[in-house]
Amino acid sequence: xxxxxxxxxxxxxxxxxxxxxxxxxxxxxxxxxxxxxxxxxxxxxxxxxxxxxxxxxxxxxxxxxxxxxxxxxxxxxxxxxxxxxxxxxxxxxxxxxxxxxxxxxxxxxxxxxxxxxxxxxxxxxxxxxxxxxxxxxxxxxxxxxxxxxxxxxxxxxxxxxxxxxxxxxxxxxxxxxxxxxxxxxxxxxxxxxxxxxxxxxxxxxxxxxxxxxxxxxxxxxxxxxxxxxxxxxxxxxxxxxxxxxxxxxxxxxxxxxxxxxxxxxxxxxxxxxxxxxxxxxxxxxxxxxxxxxxxxxxxxxxxxxxxxxxxxxxxxxxxxxxxxxxxxxxxxxxxxxxxxxxxxxxxxxxxxxxxxxxxxxxxxxxxxxxxxxxxxxxxxxxxxxxxxxxxxxxxxxxxxxxxxxxxxxxxxxx
Numbered sequence: 301x302x303x304x305x306x307x308x309x310x311x312x313x314x315x316x317x318x319x320x321x322x323x324x325x326x327x328x329x330x331x332x333x334x335x336x337x338x339x340x341x342x343x344x345x346x347x348x349x350x351x352x353x354x355x356x357x358x359x360x361x362x363x364x365x366x367x368x369x370x371x372x373x374x375x376x377x378x379x380x381x382x383x384x385x386x387x388x389x390x391x392x393x394x395x396x397x398x399x400x401x402x403x404x405x406x407x408x409x410x411x412x413x414x415x416x417x418x419x420x421x422x423x424x425x426x427x428x429x430x431x432x433x434x435x436x437x438x439x440x441x442x443x444x445x446x447x448x449x450x451x452x453x454x455x456x457x458x459x460x461x462x463x464x465x466x467x468x469x470x471x472x473x474x475x476x477x478x479x480x481x482x483x484x485x486x487x488x489x490x491x492x493x494x495x496x497x498x499x500x501x502x503x504x505x506x507x508x509x510x511x512x513x514x515x516x517x518x519x520x521x522x523x524x525x526x527x528x529x530x531x532x533x534x535x536x537x538x539x540x541x542x543x544x545x546x547x548x549x550x551x552x553x554x555x556x557x558x559x560x561x562x563x564x565x566x567x568x569x570x571x572x573x574x575x576x577x578x579x580x581x582x583x584x585x586x587x588x589x590x591x592x593x594x595x596x597x598x599x600x601x602x603x604x605x606x607x608x609x610x611x612x613x614x615x616x617x618x619x620x621x622x623x624x625x626x627x628x629x630x631x632x633x634x635x636x637x638x639x640x641x642x643x644x645x646x647x648x649x650x651x652x653x654x655x656x657x658x659x660x661x662x663x664x665x666x667x668x669x670x671x672x673x674x675x676x677x678x679x680x681x682x683x684x685x686x687x688x689x690x691x692x693x694x695x696x697x698x699x700x701x702x703x704x705x706x707x708x709x710x711x712x713x714x
Contacts, residue, residue: 303382304512307402307434310411311421315442319411319482320374320385321352323504326489329376380508399428399621399710403696406512407436414447418460420657427656430468431619431672433692436510439477440503445484449494454479468659476506516583520610521549522684522694523603524639529588541588542597547639547693551589551603552580559595560602561612561682566593583693600641602684612682617651620711621672628667634708636679638697643681645699650675688712
């Protein structure tokens with residue numbers, strides 16, 4: 301069954317946790333004991349209805365404050381599709397959490413409170429969705445019951461949101477804006493009788509039918525080697541296999557391949573998955589590849605068909621989000637990890653830092669936590685890193701402090 305990965309974000313009290321709870325409730329994804337626990341917790345809060353937000357605000361601090369702090373993954377399914385929701389915090393101080401949480405999403409759901417309208421954080425949430433090239437964005441204008449389900453208010457918010465996005469929306473991105481009421485379930489799993497003026501589909505119908513990006517098989521083949529298998533027994537004395545996950549494209553038996561970055565050549569002699577022998581492996585499949593020749597291959601190398609070679613890079617431009625509480629140090633050398641490849645790297649220049657809410661650009665000499673900026677990077681070893689626009693599966697990376705081992709930044713190459 302197909303899996304849809306969803307990222308959700310909203311400002312304080314936009315009702316994001318309630319919306320997710322409503323989806324779980326309406327799809328019968330809550331166990332009886334969990335539902336009873338939520339009912340008791342709702343009674344202790346002195347409310348007469350089931351507070352569905354308690355299903356996702358799992359941390360004690362989140363329940364006490366009524367906000368989302370941590371990134372959580374929620375799983376549910378219908379008869380048509382499986383879903384993984386990444387519930388990310390919306391606060392500016394947790395920008396880094398949202399970026400890491402949304403990095404693998406197929407769809408971004410952004411919540412807007414109908415009373416408050418478009419806020420600074422709404423701009424930030426869309427900016428990050430756009431930066432990560434999430435092709436499907438659904439804007440849920442929530443709490444429509446608190447504005448008497450007024451169409452005029454919805455159209456006002458719709459117009460303002462589209463006005464902001466028109467200058468930065470990338471080609472091929474689809475934006476859907478819909479009015480909902482998570483508390484009552486309007487337009488979540490069923491059409492709203494209170495909003496007959498809206499003729500779009502309910503949210504769940506949209507999520508069940510939205511097309512998932514499945515073009516990874518048509519991207520250039522990228523097979524990073526994760527582990528070299530050399531069994532230490534007599535029956536497999538000469539066995540040498542290269543285990544890894546096909547990030548994009550396909551790799552076939554008989555392919556003339558080049559080991560990058562060394563440039564050594566060979567041919568694929570065998571592909572296996574567990575005890576099954578395959579003629580080819582496609583994107584997202586984890587396999588073991590064997591070669592005809594005993595060439596030198598190590599963890600961090602790539603196996604690439606000779607017909608799909610690309611230029612290796614030691615310098616490139618990237619957009620990064622600084623994650624660390626300690627500001628960027630221009631004199632410091634970091635470790636850059638792209639897939640299984642690891643090399644020393646330096647940020648040689650900060651082109652600019654952009655404020656997501658206003659799109660204003662500044663040119664600081666450093667980066668502080670949650671800053672999103674454009675930089676130039678130089679690496680000690682050549683990397684087979686693609687432009688994120690062209691191949692998301694091989695266009696991202698992290699920067700690590702080699703002494704503390706902390707991940708200090710995440711980035712995408714351009």
